[in-house]
Amino acid sequence: MFLLILLxxxxxxxxxxxxxxxxxxxxxxxxxxxxxxxxxxxxIPMDVEQWxxxxxxxxxxxxAAQIASTGAGYYILTIGQNSGYxxxxxxxxxxxxxxxxxxxxxxxxIADVAKxxxxxxxxxxxxLPSGAPAKDKEACAALKWQNGPQPSPNKEFQRKWEQxxxxxxxxxxxxxxxxxxxxxxxxxTMYRSDIAPxxxxxxxxxxxxxxxxxxxxxxxxxxxxxxxxxxxxxIAGEIDKPELIAVKRSxxxxxxxxxLHILSFLGEKWGMGSPRFTTDQIIGWSRPLTGxxxxxxxxVPVGANGLMAPPFMEQLTKLGKALKEN
Numbered sequence: 001m002f003l004l005i006l007l008x009x010x011x012x013x014x015x016x017x018x019x020x021x022x023x024x025x026x027x028x029x030x031x032x033x034x035x036x037x038x039x040x041x042x043x044i045p046m047d048v049e050q051w052x053x054x055x056x057x058x059x060x061x062x063x064a065a066q067i068a069s070t071g072a073g074y075y076i077l078t079i080g081q082n083s084g085y086x087x088x089x090x091x092x093x094x095x096x097x098x099x100x101x102x103x104x105x106x107x108x109x110i111a112d113v114a115k116x117x118x119x120x121x122x123x124x125x126x127x128l129p130s131g132a133p134a135k136d137k138e139a140c141a142a143l144k145w146q147n148g149p150q151p152s153p154n155k156e157f158q159r160k161w162e163q164x165x166x167x168x169x170x171x172x173x174x175x176x177x178x179x180x181x182x183x184x185x186x187x188x189t190m191y192r193s194d195i196a197p198x199x200x201x202x203x204x205x206x207x208x209x210x211x212x213x214x215x216x217x218x219x220x221x222x223x224x225x226x227x228x229x230x231x232x233x234x235i236a237g238e239i240d241k242p243e244l245i246a247v248k249r250s251x252x253x254x255x256x257x258x259x260l261h262i263l264s265f266l267g268e269k270w271g272m273g274s275p276r277f278t279t280d281q282i283i284g285w286s287r288p289l290t291g292x293x294x295x296x297x298x299x300v301p302v303g304a305n306g307l308m309a310p311p312f313m314e315q316l317t318k319l320g321k322a323l324k325e326n
Contacts, residue, residue: 020178020214020233020259022123023295026073027286027323029316030127030263031302032271033058033078035085035103036135041272042304048101051085055105058306064116066308071320074123076180076263076297077113079168081129084136092167096160097142110168114175123177128165130181130202130217132157149186158190158197162205169209178214179206180236180263185220187228199231216261224248227258234259234295242277242285253293260294266312267301279315283322290323 038054039046067075080086086093087109094102114124132145139145144156169176181202184191191199199217207213218236219228223244225235235258239245242264250260266282267273286296298319300312308316 019212020261022177023074023214023234023259023261024253024293025290026295027290027319028074028076028125028295028297029067029070029072029308030076030297030299031063031078031306031308032081032127032299033087033109033302033306034081034083034271036081036083037271038304041301046083046085048085048103051103052106054304055087055107055109057304058107058109058112060109060112060116060306063113063302063306063308064120064122066313067117067122068120070313070316071324072122072316074125074177074295074297075113075117076125076127077110078127079110080133081127081182082134082136084133084139088168088171090164090167090171093164096164097139099136099138099142103136108171110172111175114172118175124175125178125180125214126168126172126176127180127182129183130161131183132161149189154190155197158202162197162201165202166205166208169206169213171209173209174212176210176213178216178233180216180218181206182218182236184217184228184236187217187219191217191229199229203231214259225250225255225260225262227256230257232258234261237262237297239264242281245285245289247289247292247294250292250294260289260292261297262289262294263297263299265299266315267299270299271301273301275311275315277315279318282315282319286319286323287326291326 035046035051084103086104090104132140132143143160146153214233216234216236217228217232218238221238224246253260268276289296300308
C-alpha cells in the first residue's frame with residue numbers, strides 16, 4: 001500500500017511539472033470578451049439575442065492571424081465572468097440554473113478559436129471564475145453561491161460548478177491546453193479539504209477532457225510569485241503593476257515546482273482603454289521573466305469583431321520580435 005501511494009504521488013508531481021512545460025520561456029496574449037464589458041465599450045444594450053449576434057460575428061480567423069503575426073506562443077480567452085453570459089453552449093449550466101432563454105451562446109466560440117489557432121500551432125487557455133456570475137442573481141441563487149469564505153453553503157455550489165466545468169472540458173478535449181481560474185480568494189476554507197469538493201476534484205473536472213491540461217488558480221493580485229496548491233501547474237500571476245514583480249527562488253523557470261507565470265494588462269485597465277505603457281517598458285518587464293524560463297501574458301482590449309486595435313498590435317509585434325531575438 002505504501003509503495004502504491006508513493007508511486008501515485010510521484011506520478012502526480014511529475015505530471016504537474018510536465019503539463020505546463022510548454023510555457024517555459026514563452027509569452028502570450030489574453031482577451032476579455034465579456035457581455036457586460038462589450039455593452040459598456042460598444043454602448044449597446046445586452047440581451048441573449050444581441051449576445052449571439054456578437055458571437056456569430058466574432059472573426060476567429062482574423063484574430064488567429066493577428067496573434068500569429070506577433071509571435072505569441074499561446075492565447076487566453078474568457079468563457080464568461082460576472083454577467084452570466086458565456087461564449088460556448090453548456091447544457092448542464094442551462095439545466096442547473098433554469099434560465100430561459102439561456103445565456104450560453106449558440107456558437108461554440110472556444111472550439112472555433114481553438115481550431116483557428118491550431119493552424120499556427122498556438123495553444124489556447126480558457127479563463128473562468130471559480131465562483132458563480134456575481135451580477136446574475138438568478139444564477140447565483142440556483143447554483144447556491146455565496147460570495148466569501150462560506151464553506152458549508154458553497155460546497156453545494158462547488159459540486160454544481162464542477163459539473164458545468166466537466167461538460168466544457170469534455171466538449172473541448174485536447175483543443176484547449178489549460179485553464180486559468182479566477183477568484184480563488186479563500187483557498188483554505190473552500191478548497192483545501194481532504195474530502196471533495198476540493199482542489200483535487202476541481203482539477204479533475206477541468207481535466208476530464210484533457211488530462212494534460214495545465215491549470216492555475218488565482219488568489220488575486222500578488223506581486224510575489226507563489227503557488228497556492230500542488231494541484232496547479234503554473235502560477236496565475238495576476239498583477240496590475242508590472243514594475244512590482246517579485247520573483248523569488250525560481251529554478252529553471254519554476255517556483256516551488258510550478259511553472260513561473262505573470263499576467264498583466266496593456267490597456268488602462270483589464271480589457272479596456274488605450275496603451276498605458278511604452279513598448280520599451282513592456283519589453284523591459286517581459287524579457288527578464290521569459291529569460292528565466294518564465295511565461296508572461298499581456299491582456300489586450302479586443303473589439304466587438306474579435307480583433308485587436310492597431311496601437312496594441314504594434315506593441316505586441318515589437319515585443320514578439322524583441323523576445324525572439326532574446
